[in-house]
Amino acid sequence: MAAEQFQSLRNYLDSQVLGQPEFTESLLIAVLADGHLLVEGPPGLAKTRAVNALAKGIEGDFHRVQFTPDLLPADLTGTDIYRPETGEFVFQQGPLFHNVILADEINRAPAKVQSALLEAMAERQITVGQTTYPLPELFMVLATQNPLEQEGTYPLPEAQLDRFLMQLNLDYPAADTELDILRLTRGEELHGEVAMPTPLQQSDIFGARKEVLETFIDENVENYLVQLVIASRQPEHYHADLARWLSYGASPRATIALDRCARAKAWLNGRDFVTPDDIQAVFPHVMRHRIILSYQAEADGVTADQALQVILQEVPTP
Template sequence: MAAEQFQSLRNYLDSQVLGQSEFTESLLIAILADGHLLVEGPPGLAKTRAVNALAKGIEGDFHRVQFTPDLLPADLTGTDIYRPETGEFVFQQGPLFHNVILADEINRAPAKVQSALLEAMAERQITVGRTTYPLPNLFMVLATQNPLEQEGTYPLPEAQLDRFLMQLNIDYPAAATELDILRLNRGEELHGQVAMPTPLRQEDIFNARKEVLEIFMDETVENYLVQLVIASRQAEHYSTDLARWLSYGASPRATIALDRCARAKAWLSGRDFVTPDDIQAVFGHVMRHRIILSYQAEADGVTADQALQLILQEVPTP
């Protein structure tokens, strides 16, 4: 039953965000794996539209926060408000107390704001003054960012990047897809349009997450998953090019994320076991924001995706 509901939501997302099936699938994987998602791409590629569509398909509160250079931590967490009639301070909750948070253009905000968001993402709680407040059981941060080359953007701290389950890079659509986008924007009915399904209940999401964790993974596949992450740290054992390109590899948090995402990918595919293909399909999204390239790699024009592709080539597939 839960699988059918997720498939209905996926079909709806695909009909709302044309030509971005990998993006919409990753949104569902993030929900199933109980993680946060970072989406990078130029403005105008339906990043915000996709998150809005997802929020409509989930039973829960949704809030969008536009990140700007003048944003303050209290704008996210909330603050203590003085009540003259009682002479007491009362805490007024901020946007982070919603279930789904869209952090739009996250890399335009200063470090203090990122620090407040980091606690929420990592600990599922926020601290204001001397008091710590728990966040809802269903809590997701879906963040968008523009490429760093654009005006007024700042790189996110490595510790915060590591808290994102996956990072997706969105590119421009093909010509045929862009024509459909144009027609959809004019209000025309397109073939394959799907009505919005009944919103997923939070109880159904939690049950689906349990099913995902119970997906079978053979020991050889498990070892393969671990070796892929280890290769990012011990590159010299696999390839001289890889050793020149990588300064720092991924942490054990990446191993956990890769495991959860591969299981979610298998579950969405209707299988009760994980294959190496599931791991390879999510490997780039889980790892690209967790590795640090060397100066040599940057000078040679090597990207994180190229380094990760080399890891997939060098580590034997079971």
């Protein structure tokens, strides 16, 4: 039953965000794997539209926060408000107490605001003063950033990047897809347009997450998954170019994320077991924001994705 509901939501997202099936699938993987998602791409690629469509398909509160340089931590977490009629301070919750948070242009906020997100994303709680407040059981941060504009932006610290389950890099659509987008914005009906399904209940999401964690993964496939992450930390054992390109590899959090995302992808595709193909499909999204390239790699014009492709080629597939 849950699988059918997720498939209906997937079809709806594909009809709302044209030509980005990998993006819409990754949104659902993030929901199933109980993680946060960072989406990077030029303006106008429907990043915000996709998150809005996902929020409509899930039972829960949705809140959008436009990140700006003058944003304060209390604007996210909330603050204690003095009530003169009672002479007491009362905590007023901030937007982070919603279920789905769209952090729009997250890299426009300074470090003190980014640090306010760390505790929320990692521990699902917020500390204000002497009191710690738990966040909702269903809690997701879906962040966007624009790679083109560098003025007035602040690079996300590695500690925060590691909190994101995946990072997706979006590109411009093909010509036929752009024609469909044009017709959609004019209000014309497209072939295969899907009506919005009944929103997924939170109990269904938690039940689906349990099924995902129970998805079978063979010991050989599990070892393969671990070796892919280890290769980012010990590149000299795999390829001479990797040793020159990588300064730091991924943390154990990457191993956990790779396992959960591969299970979620298998479950979404109607299987109760994980294959190496599942791992390879999500590997770039899980790893690209967690590895740190060397100055040599940057001088050579090597990207994180190119380094990850070498890892996939060098680690033997079971």
